Amino acid sequence: MAYLEFKFEDEITKYIREQELATSLKFVTLGKDKSFGQNDAQPLARKKLSWESKSIPFNGVPFQVVGTKTYECHQGKDRQTKAKEKYAAERDKKELEDHAFVKRRKLAQNTKKVDCKAIINIAQVIRFPDFKIEESTVRSKKEASQTLKAALSETPSSVKAEVVYCVRFPSLSEHSSHAVVGEAAYVREAVDARLREKIEQLTLSGVRKMTEMKCHLNTFVVEELFHGEQPPPPTRRRYYPTDSDIRNVMFKTKQATRDSNIDRPYEGPSVRGKKRSSRKLLRLRRQCAGYLKEITELTYHLQEEQYVTGLSSQLRSVLLDMKAHVPQDKGLPLTFSPSKRKAEMDMDLIPTKSASHPFTDGVEQYTEDIVSVDTLLALSLG
Incomplete structure (x- = not known):
């Protein structure tokens, strides 16, 4: 010791x-x-x-x-x-x-x-x-x-x-019950953190074939990690990971970016905590969007005028509160907001009575127009 x-x-x-x-x-x-x-x-x-x-x-x-x-x-x-x-x-x-x-x-x-x-x-x-x-x-x-x-x-x-x-x-x-040096120890080596970062970077850049990935990694080890030095033997799993090691890192990288619909530059493993926070925010956004979509669909089935009047007032308060939390001062475009002309056209949409159905004859049916959340707010404020 x-x-x-x-x-x-x-x-x-x-x-x-x-x-x-x-x-x-x-x-x-x-x-x-x-x-x-x-x-x-x-x-x-x-x-x-x-x-x-x-x-x-x-x-x-x-x-x-x-x-x-x-x-x-x-x-x-x-x-x-x-x-x-x-x-x-x-x-x-x-x-x-x-x-x-x-x-x-x-x-x-x-x-x-x-x-x-x-x-x-x-x-x-x-x-x-x-x-x-x-x-x-x-x-x-x-x-x-x-x-x-x-x-x-x-x-x-x-x-x-x-x-x-x-x-x-x-x-x-x-150290007991396992080898610490030699080829027997190389089998249990963990992949070097710099190689993992390189695999993540290559995966995000579009590399998918295993042969191409291994070629890039071998070049990275020889020309960057051990530039001007004797490279380690191919038996070192730390620098020459197995196909399974590479495939696991590639899968985790694609899994982490699969749900994202915004192109972001590669940030590396040092900000994984921030990525986890971003994924949580994305899930919360989708949850809120789901609630608003359900509200949109249920609005056309409301019959009580007094309740609709109160709902309109509540939605207006929610809208003003959301606008206060949107970073518009930073020049961020609201890409999901409809144009003014489209909002005016959507205000003319009125649920119409559908044709009778052999299995629902005599029952009033209304077509469920799929509209955006902003259209709902426009209808409520109109």
Whole structure:
């Protein structure tokens, strides 16, 4: 194992990435405190003082823990067993139903998890170097702690404090039940994030054939990722993903953009959170449009004049409220609004009585004209 110190959190992320590339390993986040990563962390007189922890060996300097973060090997403990069992039960239930076919895959191993114990422990601490002790005894620790707490209570500005990130990295021997180097380890490698981004970009640009995609990726690896260097061997799955890896990324990319009816430039994986928010907004817009469409269809069946008068007033209030929330000051065109001439023509539309039907003879029928939401509002305000 190794104990290292870093000044910034970005340095830790960079170091972990370098270790992953050198050893063919992959670490995933296991847990993180809400207070971890605070830039304005300050020492507190009532907060617990520590002298050592999982991430920090004893060196005689007291510290206060701001927050912790833990990574584990991606082949560690399987934490989705209950979800997998539930899925298997639902799949078996479907197979017992009539006319149901469930596609199964033949897997030599149903999971990559092998309960590996390798863990990275990170602690963000506030350290007090002026109160360092020489010996790890109960008496010296107690005296130094009392002096430090008194100083923090009386004159906290006079206490020298420094914020550092202390990290404990596991050794290769701590990884169990799986290979860490060599071709056996390459089989379980995750696709490099830069390659995933490249696949997404090529998919959005129109690349669909697997042979064309792999040709672009090989060129990207040789000429950009390892320009002027010896490229990795073709057995490295991180840089030479399988057809299944590429196909999965392409499918997810097309799935994310399938529902969008607006051409947007490629934004990359760094704004996936914003994309999820945009998709949620799109769903809400469709929900509102569905309500308005149903209102449009039901309006022609209303018979009470008093109710229609109140409805017209309510719709007018909704319209004015919507206009207040539309960013017209930014020059955004309202592409779905009908032209003025079309609105005037739609006002002349009157539901007419349809011809008698052999199965509904004697019952009044009205044609359901499909009109836009803006036409409904125009009719209501007319």
